[in-house]
Amino acid sequence: MSSFKGDEVALSFHESCLRMSDVDLLKGPYWLNDQIISFYFEYLEQLIFKDEEDILFVSPEVTQCIRMVSEAEIGVFLEPLRAHRRSFIFFALNDNQAADRAGGSHWSLLVFSRPEKSFYHFDSSHNSNTNICRQFVAVLKRALNCSEAQLRTGDCLQQSNGYDCGVHVLCTVDKVTQQIRRTGRIEGVKSARYDVICGKRDEILNIIIDLGGRIN
Numbered sequence: 270m271s272s273f274k275g276d277e278v279a280l281s282f283h284e285s286c287l288r289m290s291d292v293d294l295l296k297g298p299y300w301l302n303d304q305i306i307s308f309y310f311e312y313l314e315q316l317i318f319k320d321e322e323d324i325l326f327v328s329p330e331v332t333q334c335i336r337m338v339s340e341a342e343i344g345v346f347l348e349p350l351r352a353h354r355r356s357f358i359f360f361a362l363n364d365n366q367a368a369d370r371a372g373g374s375h376w377s378l379l380v381f382s383r384p385e386k387s388f389y390h391f392d393s394s395h396n397s398n399t400n401i402c403r404q405f406v407a408v409l410k411r412a413l414n415c416s417e418a419q420l421r422t423g424d425c426l427q428q429s430n431g432y433d434c435g436v437h438v439l440c441t442v443d444k445v446t447q448q449i450r451r452t453g454r455i456e457g458v459k460s461a462r463y464d465v466i467c468g469k470r471d472e473i474l475n476i477i478i479d480l481g482g483r484i485n
Contacts, residue, residue: 280482284328285311292477292484295470301435303329305473306361306376309439312476313446323356324446332360335412336405343412352413356383357449361438362398362405376434377402378441380423382455386415389445389455391423393437426460436469437461 280287285308294301310326318324327335331346338346352358358381365373377392379402388409390402406420423445428437440461448458474484 277483279484280308280477280480282308282480282482283311283315287477287482289483292474292482295474295484297470298430298432300374300432301376301439306435306438309442309473310359310361312480313442318446322354324449325350325352325355325358326442327352327358327360329361329363332362333365335408336401340408340411343408347412357381357455358413359442359445360405361435362401364398364401376438378423378438378445379405380445380455381409381413381415381418383415385454385456386418387455388418388420389423389458390420391425391438391441391445393425393428393434393441395427396422423455423458424460426463426466428466433466436466439473440466440469 276288276290278286279289279292285304287304287308291302291304293299294305307328307330310328314326327350335343335346347353360379360381361376362379363373363376375394375397377390377394377398380389380391381387382389388406390399392398392402403420410416410418423441425441426437428434444461445455445458448455477484
């Protein structure tokens with residue numbers, strides 16, 4: 270977690286709270302934490318896709334809980350989100366194996382497409398999260414009543430360093446949502462361009478400023 274004594278709030282936005290130490294991660298070169306990913310998902314849900322009930326963005330914290338609890342308890346997290354009624358569900362996966370704290374060292378993106386009966390996994394580091402993804406998909410198939418859904422590997426630009434996996438995830442989210450809006454499907458989505466990856470941190474900093482937050 271990024272919070273510590275004296276760490277001031279940079280932005281409070283719906284269910285998300287960013288502190289100055291979180292914002293500093295966007296100035297790089299640093300690994301993006303749960304708070305930044307959650308904030309961007311919240312931003313998309315509340316502003317960009319606020320009128321599109323078919324799309325659901327699941328916060329990293331909730332995703333981690335779903336991974337760690339028993340299958341009997343998963344409904345506690347998915348039912349309030351009306352997951353069974355959504356056509357497309359976005360999950361930010363990381364390799365943290367601890368149930369009681371944030372952490373991990375690598376992010377990847379998993380998207381469920383109900384119309385295509387498929388899960389798409391986008392991993393910017395040579396499929397590092399493949400085993401975690403397969404385990405999670407096996408749980409989700411039962412929880413979402415989609416036993417016939419296939420797991421597919423999505424086109425994903427490979428990161429050139431050890432810290433930009435979260436940035437790749439957010440840029441891939443943008444590409445996938447654009448594809449959904451254009452075609453109603455995920456199949457055929459192309460990877461984000463390198464220049465877009467390079468500019469994403471500044472873009473998010475500008476979003477924070479536009480929402481009334483502070484970045485310094």
